[in-house]
Every structure is written in structure tokens, then in C-alpha cells.
Amino acid sequence: MSNWVKTILFLIGSALLTHWIPSSFFRNLDTMVHEFGHAVVTLALSGQVQRIELYANHSGVTLSAISGARSWSIIPVALAGYMTASLFAWFLFSVFAKGKQQIGFIVMIVISAISLLLFVRNGFGIMFLIGFIALTIIIMAIPLKWLRNFYYLLLAFLCLEESVFGPIYLIQAAARNTRQAGDATNLALHTGVPAMVWAILFTLFALWCAKQAVQAFLGRSKRPRSASRQSPLSSYRD
Template sequence: MSNWVKTILFLVGSALLTHWIPSSFFRNLDTMVHEFGHAVVTLALSGKVMYIELYADHSGVTYSSISKSWSIIPVSLAGYMTASIFAWFLFSAYAKGKQRLGLQVMIAISALSLVLFVRNGFGIMFLVGFMALTIIVLALTPNWLRDFYYLLLAFLCLEESVFGPSSLILYAWQNSRSAGDATNLAMHTGIPAIVWAIGFTLFALWCAKQGVQAFLGRSKGARSSSRQSGAAAYRD
């Protein structure tokens, strides 16, 4: 089975599984990372981030000002691309057995977002609640529960990182002015919003493929180690 087929199956499977689990609250993690990406690139290009708002419907917005018009292009690119890379990072960390690092990175991004950027009521509530729960899981729970929590977040980020930009294709098709970041890019480059939406989706799928490969590589390695351990015990 090709890696692309495996990726699509993982995405469909994660969408089904995560909708059976009460996971609405945690879906805001992907939104937080998306908006954090906008904010960091804005600051890197000497812009000013006024504030970020996160909403209960898993949407968000970053209010910022930039001094150079061309800066809107990398800033607009940053949101979906950061979310896609973050999902890849979570699975790569899991493949290396570094779930604690992954959770610590989530806490760090949440803390920075809370202190520097997020100002609306729901956004603050989400960040405080998410950080508190993640710290408890990291510090007090057994490994199996920590791993379950980590994988739940990783699969949610994987799903959201792909289905988020793919929905832009539909929005851009119906109304090119309602496609968020793709619309901003279209206005400043002359390239249609639907092209940018497709580009975001293809990049997200590529990152998802890398993440799935890392996840499956760890699972395969674990099974191989188990078989080798069993053989050694038999010879003894």
C-alpha cells in the first residue's frame, strides 16, 4: 500500500475516531498554532501584533499591522503552513519517544500566546484550561494515559491541519473573497484564491504523509523489537 493511500486512510480514520470522542475543546489547539504562526512571522518581519482572538467554533483571527505591503504574503502563508508543520512535528516526536517534549512545546506555545497575544474571554479560558490539563497529564498521569492524551491531540492536529485548508477550496470556489488567508494572498499577488487554497492543502497533505510515515515507522520498529526480544528469550 502506498504512503499516500495510508495517509488518506489515516486522515479518514482520525476524523471518524475523533468525532466519536468528546474533542471539541481540543480542536482549538490547531487554531492556536495557526494564529501563533501568523503572529511570530509578523514580529519577525518587524510588524506589530495587536492581539489574537480564539473562538468557540474553532476559528480565530490575528489583528496586526505591518509596515511593508509585501509582508502580508509570508504572514498569510504562515498560518496554515505552521499548523501543518506542527502536526508533522507531533508525530515525529512520538516516533522518537519524545512525547514529553511535544507536550512541553504545546504548553510553551500556549503560555506565550496567553501572555503576549490572546485577549478575548474564550481564548483566555481555553489557554488556561488547556495548559492546566496538559501540565497535570505531563506531571501526574501514568505513561499509557499520557500517550493516549498525546496521540489524541496529535491526530486532532493532523486532521484539522488538512481539513482546514481543504475547506478553503470550497470557500474560494463559492466566493473568492471569503477564503481567509487565501483571499489575502490573492489580493496581493493576483493569483486566484482557489490556487492558494489548493497549495495550502497539498502542503498539508505532504506534511501529513511525513507524519504518518514517522508514526508507522515507530510502530513497525516496536513490533520488530518485540519479535527480537522474544527470540533472544527463547535462545536463553
């Protein structure tokens, strides 16, 4: 079975499993990372982040200002959201595969804390971040490895699922109305490339990241092997 087939089956299974678990609250983690990506790239390109708003329906928005002389900056800013979310899901599974969940937890808490202190200003967003940070710290402190692993994998699977299905929903939005396809619409307005094309590219990138995440989780990441045997006459490498 090819890695791509495994990835698709893995995503379908993740969607089914996570929808059976009361997980609506935690789905906002992917939204937060998405908007955080927009904010960081905006600041990196000398723009101003006015605020981020997170909503109970798992949507969000980043309000920012970019100088007219640097209007091209809108392109990398618009690209950053979905790409950051996809890379973040891959990161969570990569550190889990290495047995370093603690690093994953710390990164989640740091991003949440920065978002809370600097960017998020609406009521629901603030309450979500406070609750998420507090709960994650409590879980980290509980000396039950199975519980920590369950909580970590719940977050990782939700981020993986949302990072892929988000761009897929974007394709549907672009098919209905190209002016209501979020980041794909912004990219279309500033590049001339249709919103549908951008939505498809976001989806392909998300699937590629998901493939890497699944390979890491299943322990199938390619690693160099250098085992050798010595004999009186020759040596060889497997």
C-alpha cells in the same frame, strides 16, 4: 499499498475516530498554532501584533499592523498560518515516534503560554489557554504512561486532521466566494494569483506534511542502514 494511500486512509480513520470522542475543546489547539504562526512571522518582519482572538467554533483571527513600506510582508504572514499548523502536526508525530512525547508537551505548553501572555485577548481564548495549560501539566504529572500517550495522541491526531481538512474547507470557501476565503483571499489580493490556487497549494502542503507524519507514526521513516559483515575475503553492506 502506497504511502499516499495509507495517508488518505489514515486521515479518514482519524476523522472518524476523533469525531466519536468528545474533542471539541481540544480542536482549538490547531487554531491557536495557526494564529501563533501568523503572529510570529508578523513580528519577525517588524510588524505589530495587536491581538489574537480564539473562538468556540474553532475559528480564530490575528489582528496585526504592517508598515505600508513593507506591504510585501503580508504574503509570508498570510502563508504562515496553515503552513505552521501543518508542520506542527508533523512535529508532534515525529517526536512521538522517537519516544520524546515530553518535548511535544513542553512545546505545546510554551506556545500556549506565550500566546496567553502576549497575544490572546478575548474571553474564550484566555479561558481555553488557561484550561489547556493546566490540564496538560496535570496529565504530564500523572504517573500513568497509557494516559499520557492517549492524551498526546488525541492532540496529535486532532492537529493532523484539522491541519488537512482546514485547507480543504478553504477550497470550498474559495469556490463559493473568493473574497471570503481567509488567508487565500489575502494572498490573492496581494499577488494576483486566484484564491482557489492558494487554497489548493495549502492543501497539497498539508497532505505532504501529513504523509511525513503518518510515516513517522507507522515507523516507516527512511533511515540509513549500515550493517556490515566481515569475512576473511570480503565485506559488504546491506
